[in-house]
Amino acid sequence: MTLLAAKKLSLKRQLLILCMGFSSGLPLALTGTTLQAWLVNSGMGIKTIGLFAAIGIPYTWKFIWSPLMDRYYIPRLGRRRTWLLLTQLSLFFSINWMSTLTPLESLEQFGLVALFIAFFSASQDIVIDAYRTDILAPSERGMGSAMAVLGYRLAMLVSGAGGLILANYLGFHATYQVMALLMVLMITVSLFAPEPLTQSLTKHDYSWTAPIAEFLKRPLSFFFLSLVILYKLSDALTGSLTTAFLIQGVHFTLVEVGAVNKGIGLGATLLGAFIGGLLMTRINLYRSLLIFGLLQAVATLSFALLAHLGHHSLLMITSVFLENLTSGMGTAALSALLMSLCHHQFSATQFALLSALSAVGRVYLAPIAGVIVANLGWMNFFIVATLSAIPGIVILWWVREALKNLSIKSI
Structure with missing residues (x-):
């Protein structure tokens, strides 16, 4: 049972959940609609563009590696903040890496990096969902869910519609660099976020089943x-x-x-x-x-x-x-x-x-x-x-x- 329960969701906690939702939603369009627009703009064929839809597979199968995030962590950081920082840092480097590539010149590497972004994004979703579950008391979950949805949708607007508008003026390379910088803000939030005070697992009492x-x-x-x-x-x-x-x-x-x-x-x-x-x-x-x-x-x-x-x-x-x-x-x-x-x-x-x-x-x-x-x-x-x-x-x-x-x- 969480020890951070409170009768009403404080403004500070609302903003934290909002930011977590934003961080969760930001990478989605970068491997979806915005990425598709980049591929079309580069002159890539429709068959190849269609194959890029498979990049979203990690979101469907993320439960396979989710037990790792319950079991392993750096004690000094805590169970949830360990994985928050790891996945968000990985997203920052992956998005920044993609900004240096050109689809037609390095297609295989471009596709691999896109898959990395999807994998780290799905992994970030796992830990953010767990963080929200651990930190919110029963009376807070409804409003907490609403703030998470709000942050998620706003981020999809920023990286989706906002990304396309930005790309029209600055190009896709600069657009992805801007999105990588936004991940730095999310990393800063995670650094100062409180670790949920829940009972830790030991190797002895945990198994995959x-x-x-x-x-x-x-x-x-x-x-x-x-x-x-x-x-x-x-x-x-x-x-x-x-x-x-x-x-x-x-x-x-x-x-x-x-x-x-x-x-x-x-x-x-x-x-x-x-x-x-x-x-x-x-x-x-x-x-x-x-x-x-x-x-x-x-x-x-x-x-x-x-x-x-x-x-x-x-x-x-x-x-x-x-x-x-x-x-x-x-x-x-x-x-x-x-x-x-x-x-x-x-x-x-x-x-x-x-x-x-x-x-x-x-x-x-x-x-x-x-x-x-x-x-x-x-x-x-x-x-x-x-x-x-x-x-x-x-x-x-x-x-x-x-x-x-x-x-x-x-x-």
């Missing part, structure tokens, strides 16, 4: 695992084809979709995460998950109405706003749930495993969305997506008493 065994021996463990997988399934199905639906299904222009889906949508997501975190300081985890889950289903149903009515600008804006608002609220609650389910001795490993499970709906189940649309049409697809929220809500009700206990104490 210990985090899994500890989780599975708990009452209702399989119900909780199912809840993690299913809670945002409705949201995942809807989000997987929102852009395609707005363009192909109800015939809005690219400019309209870009302005509403990306502009208003991003703002609504950030607002939703903040509102969700604020509400979670006043209502318990079970009620938050229930209310936000139901609101996500209602937002999905609004797209079914849009599909029925056809091209309707006001309803389109409303549906996109509601979908992103409730998604932000649900994300904050789900993140708080994952933190609540982690034992502080194994928080790096357990959070990495649980977050991988929470992505199952988005990565493995959402791809069937296109098949549903092809067979049932857009309106029926959104009705199916709305109904897919029911299993998660039912499981949520089943474990309600256990969730109420998690709202007031740590594992």
Whole structure:
């Protein structure tokens, strides 16, 4: 149980979690949209550009090496700060290294360094998630999750849209050097960040299977695992084809979709995460998950109405706003749930495993969305997506008493 518990999340702690979220989100676009733009701008072929998508694999499999971050560390720095500084220093050197390369002249080295950035970024995510889990008391997790989402999204704006604007004036080499300098600021934050005072592990009482065994021996463990997988399934199905639906299904222009889906949508997501975190300081985890889950289903149903009515600008804006608002609220609650389910001795490993499970709906189940649309049409697809929220809500009700206990104490 964390010893840094406090009844309300202090401003200092909020800013710390915000910075951690920023550090986590910053490298993502540097191996995603910004990197892709650099490759296109350099004249690289589309087949090669497509292969660079595989660079994101470390994010999917990061739970494999997460036990190392629970077990090994430099005592003088502490269990979490050891890995924070190691991963952030590695990101600084890797991003700076990439800024010295030219894609067409050194393609293999360029791809390898991009993979290094993705690996160190995924590793940083592991330790930041564990740090947030260890340092926040149960009453702080909702707002803490909101601040993490806010920092993460702001960083994606900086390295994504901001990176592209900067590259237009300074070039991609200078842009990546600027991003490397931003990592120096994050390293400074980590140097002064307090180490969570949790019980340390010894070599004798740790094994690679210990985090899994500890989780599975708990009452209702399989119900909780199912809840993690299913809670945002409705949201995942809807989000997987929102852009395609707005363009192909109800015939809005690219400019309209870009302005509403990306502009208003991003703002609504950030607002939703903040509102969700604020509400979670006043209502318990079970009620938050229930209310936000139901609101996500209602937002999905609004797209079914849009599909029925056809091209309707006001309803389109409303549906996109509601979908992103409730998604932000649900994300904050789900993140708080994952933190609540982690034992502080194994928080790096357990959070990495649980977050991988929470992505199952988005990565493995959402791809069937296109098949549903092809067979049932857009309106029926959104009705199916709305109904897919029911299993998660039912499981949520089943474990309600256990969730109420998690709202007031740590594992």
